[in-house]
Amino acid sequence: MNSGRLRASDLSGNPEPDHGTAPTFKIFPSTETAPFDHPEQLLKGITRSRDYLLSLQHEEGYWVGELEGDSILESEYILLLTFLGKQNSEEAVQAANYLMDTQMPSGGWNMYPKGPIEISASVKAYFALKLTGHSPTEEYMQRARIAILAAGGVEAVNSFTRFYLALLGVIPYSKCPAVPPELMLIPRWMPFNIFEMSAWSRTILVPLSILWAYRPSITLPAEQGITELFTGRPEDYPRTIPKSEALDSLTKKTWFNWHGFFQVVDQGIKLVENLGLKPFRKQAVTRAHQWMTERFEKSDGLGAIFPPIIWTVIALKCLGQDESSPGIQRALRELKKLQIKEGDRVRLQPCKSPVWDTALSTIALREAGVSNRHPAIRKCVKWLLSQEARQPGDWVNSSKSQTPGGWYFEFNNEFYPDVDDTAMVIMALRRCMPKTLKHDRWLTDFLVTPEWNPYDEELDTEAIVIGRSESREQAYADLDLLEPMIGAIQRGMQWMLGMQNKDGGWGAFDRDNDRELFTQVPFADHNAMVDPSTADLTARVLEAFADVQLPLTHPACQKALEYVWSQQEDDHCWYGRWGVNYLYGTWQSIVGLTNIGIPADDPRIVRAVGWLKSHQQPSGGWGETADSYADPTLRGQGAETPSQTAWALMGLMAADEIDSAAVRRGIHYLLETQKTDGNWDEEPFTGTGFPKVFYLKYHLYRTYFPLMALARFERLRR
Numbered sequence: 001m002n003s004g005r006l007r008a009s010d011l012s013g014n015p016e017p018d019h020g021t022a023p024t025f026k027i028f029p030s031t032e033t034a035p036f037d038h039p040e041q042l043l044k045g046i047t048r049s050r051d052y053l054l055s056l057q058h059e060e061g062y063w064v065g066e067l068e069g070d071s072i073l074e075s076e077y078i079l080l081l082t083f084l085g086k087q088n089s090e091e092a093v094q095a096a097n098y099l100m101d102t103q104m105p106s107g108g109w110n111m112y113p114k115g116p117i118e119i120s121a122s123v124k125a126y127f128a129l130k131l132t133g134h135s136p137t138e139e140y141m142q143r144a145r146i147a148i149l150a151a152g153g154v155e156a157v158n159s160f161t162r163f164y165l166a167l168l169g170v171i172p173y174s175k176c177p178a179v180p181p182e183l184m185l186i187p188r189w190m191p192f193n194i195f196e197m198s199a200w201s202r203t204i205l206v207p208l209s210i211l212w213a214y215r216p217s218i219t220l221p222a223e224q225g226i227t228e229l230f231t232g233r234p235e236d237y238p239r240t241i242p243k244s245e246a247l248d249s250l251t252k253k254t255w256f257n258w259h260g261f262f263q264v265v266d267q268g269i270k271l272v273e274n275l276g277l278k279p280f281r282k283q284a285v286t287r288a289h290q291w292m293t294e295r296f297e298k299s300d301g302l303g304a305i306f307p308p309i310i311w312t313v314i315a316l317k318c319l320g321q322d323e324s325s326p327g328i329q330r331a332l333r334e335l336k337k338l339q340i341k342e343g344d345r346v347r348l349q350p351c352k353s354p355v356w357d358t359a360l361s362t363i364a365l366r367e368a369g370v371s372n373r374h375p376a377i378r379k380c381v382k383w384l385l386s387q388e389a390r391q392p393g394d395w396v397n398s399s400k401s402q403t404p405g406g407w408y409f410e411f412n413n414e415f416y417p418d419v420d421d422t423a424m425v426i427m428a429l430r431r432c433m434p435k436t437l438k439h440d441r442w443l444t445d446f447l448v449t450p451e452w453n454p455y456d457e458e459l460d461t462e463a464i465v466i467g468r469s470e471s472r473e474q475a476y477a478d479l480d481l482l483e484p485m486i487g488a489i490q491r492g493m494q495w496m497l498g499m500q501n502k503d504g505g506w507g508a509f510d511r512d513n514d515r516e517l518f519t520q521v522p523f524a525d526h527n528a529m530v531d532p533s534t535a536d537l538t539a540r541v542l543e544a545f546a547d548v549q550l551p552l553t554h555p556a557c558q559k560a561l562e563y564v565w566s567q568q569e570d571d572h573c574w575y576g577r578w579g580v581n582y583l584y585g586t587w588q589s590i591v592g593l594t595n596i597g598i599p600a601d602d603p604r605i606v607r608a609v610g611w612l613k614s615h616q617q618p619s620g621g622w623g624e625t626a627d628s629y630a631d632p633t634l635r636g637q638g639a640e641t642p643s644q645t646a647w648a649l650m651g652l653m654a655a656d657e658i659d660s661a662a663v664r665r666g667i668h669y670l671l672e673t674q675k676t677d678g679n680w681d682e683e684p685f686t687g688t689g690f691p692k693v694f695y696l697k698y699h700l701y702r703t704y705f706p707l708m709a710l711a712r713f714e715r716l717r718r
Contacts (some may be wrong), residue, residue: 038671042714045671048678049707050368053361054376056703061379063361064354065700066340069689071102071109073306073348075124077335078131079164080310083218084323087131091339094346096132099125101345103140107147112626112685112695119151120161127168127226136228145228153231159241159523160307163208166217167314170226173215175237177522178269181209181284184291188397195397197518198531199416199509202394203295203303205523206288207315213285214318240266241522251516258520266522289319296327298391298414301334305351305410309334350689350696355387355407355421357700359428364704366431368711381432381485384425388488389417398511401498405491418508419499420537420578422492423544429485430547493548496541497556504559505533505567506541508578528690534577535567536585539592552597561596564589565604572607573635580686580695581628582635583644586612587651600656609655611636612648613662620669622648623684629691642680643701645669646709653709658716667713670706679703 074095081092108117162176186193301309312331393415406417407425514532576584621640628634649666680702687696
């Protein structure tokens with residue numbers, strides 16, 4: 001059986017035999033000089049990876065890899081099907097088959113491979129299996145029950161799981177946190193209006209508020225209940241939710257017990273409702289329904305992500321819509337699109353990531369030398385331009401700029417462009433334009449803001465383009481290609497500038513979405529109620545600014561720099577909000593800082609480089625477990641992965657470490673572990689949905705990030 005590694009014959013340039021073993025590279029200690037003595041092998045590795053990535057492009061021009069989440073996706077889908085009376089359907093049974101594959105040897109279910117048991121996921125998975133015909137007497141079910149009871153039983157599940165249990169008649173709604181639809185009536189100028197919640201929480205809680213208003217529940221046969229998972233009597237189930245261990249601590253310390261205060265408010269809301277005092281209920285439900293309906297347009301379902309699509313189906317049922325109605329059918333079709341069927345198994349994705357994957361694939365291919373005139377690049381540029389958000393979304397409630405721009409993550413999600421995708425697409429498009437390099441024909445200066453105009457004249461324009469072509473016809477053809485890219489980049493830059501937070505950083509979907517008290521409300525235990533600034537995202541914006549030559553002296557850059565420096569940890573790394581974890585944050589922070597103009601010999605950069613080097617493993621690779629979110633002492637530690645190794649390498653190379661032994665060892669690691677088809681294997685989850693709550697495995701991370709690192713090394717070493 002082929003090992004999937006590079007063969008020893010590759011190192012000498014001899015033809016490959018039909019069999020072979022993996023090469024053995026010399027491992028250099030970080031204190032030694034490390035001459036890179038396999039340039040031909042490097043070029044072969046880049047070529048293989050480049051060709052593999054090109055082969056994955058869709059005909060329309062985009063790339064999209066599987067986005068893998070944990071078992072809650074399959075479990076919650078089965079619970080929805082049960083509510084619809086379809087727990088015995090083929091897709092429910094096949095989703096249950098996949099659930100069995102993801103069970104831990106110890107009995108429960110976790111959030112990522114080799115992670116600890118997660119109680120809510122485990123309760124939902126057990127319940128879903130039982131609903132689809134799995135007997136509680138089976139060995140794997142008994143093993144699951146023991147693990148669940150040891151982890152706290154049904155009493156320990158989170159608030160969203162409680163709503164599923166109430167929906168299926170396991171507990172009464174009085175045991176769930178109140179989500180009154182009257183939240184929809186709070187005006188924007190008052191605290192605690194829905195637009196002060198994060199975008200993803202907003203799209204979940206609006207349909208959930210309709211559920212709260214109607215409180216639908218079905219009655220299951222007694223044998224399909226889960227009384228065996230309660231540690232005490234079901235009738236003694238607690239009415240309030242304990243403070244979640246997953247919640248991040250408040251950055252602003254307070255003596256007041258806000259969690260206890262909101263528990264009292266929750267009980268007060270329920271008391272008032274029980275007395276029948278709901279004068280604005282009808283108006284609030286109507287407003288919630290209108291809000292949802294408006295956001296169905298130009299979207300792959302509400303918010304284009306799995307949880308709100310699920311709750312959309314239930315909310316529309318509450319409003320009296322039949323399952324055959326256009327709204328419910330549309331939502332069910334979007335859920336179907338998230339399915340991946342293999343044999344008698346069905347698994348689901350939380351959403352799809354084509355814009356993100358396409359931008360990163362484009363950057364990797366351009367780094368690998370694929371011409372901007374290559375058909376694949378032409379197609380992906382055209383596709384990315386077609387995905388620009390051109391209408392106002394929820395962000396208008398907080399942004400300084402009201403002009404639409406930017407890009408979203410999914411195929412269609414017009415109301416929710418995000419800063420991360422926008423920055424990445426701007427960099428991808430910029431790399432597909434001629435630059436001021438030796439063989440380029442065109443020079444483009446972006447005039448992003450009035451503060452940045454390198455010309456003496458006052459110019460009311462987006463960019464200055466100067467260049468030459470072989471003929472007038474070719475010049476017009478080049479300009480026809482440049483014009484839409486310049487306009488899109490300009491709008492994206494303006495949109496991002498309008499989204500900068502007061503603290504100098506950027507969040508993902510909204511500006512100044514940082515009201516921490518929201519994290520203390522009873523339904524906030526998913527640790528995702530706010531969308532504050534993060535260092536990794538802010539540094540990525542700085543990297544994009546550098547690509548359009550926004551100077552270090554620009555006010556937005558100065559504020560962003562202050563923020564990123566303020567977030568550097570005591571041991572000189574940075575926390576990673578959107579990727580696992582300190583390796584991700586440190587890579588992106590170093591790249592953003594150095595690209596915008598911070599010198600590589602700045603002591604703070606030097607110390608961050610030292611942190612990266614100190615966490616390189618004997619193999620030459622880097623890896624970090626998602627456990628580091630719950631236990632920061634594990635930062636920078638974990639099984640080596642191609643994507644995390646690539647991040648560390650790009651961070652080091654950005655700091656002028658191209659000739660260091662650490663970089664050469666990391667390159668050796670990537671070449672050693674590359675498969676013959678040009679790809680890499682990667683089991684761990686290296687993407688982050690919500691720290692401590694939900695993690696992701698981007699199946700293309702193992703492809704475009706290593707290619708990016710190898711190609712960048714080859715370019716810089718020349």
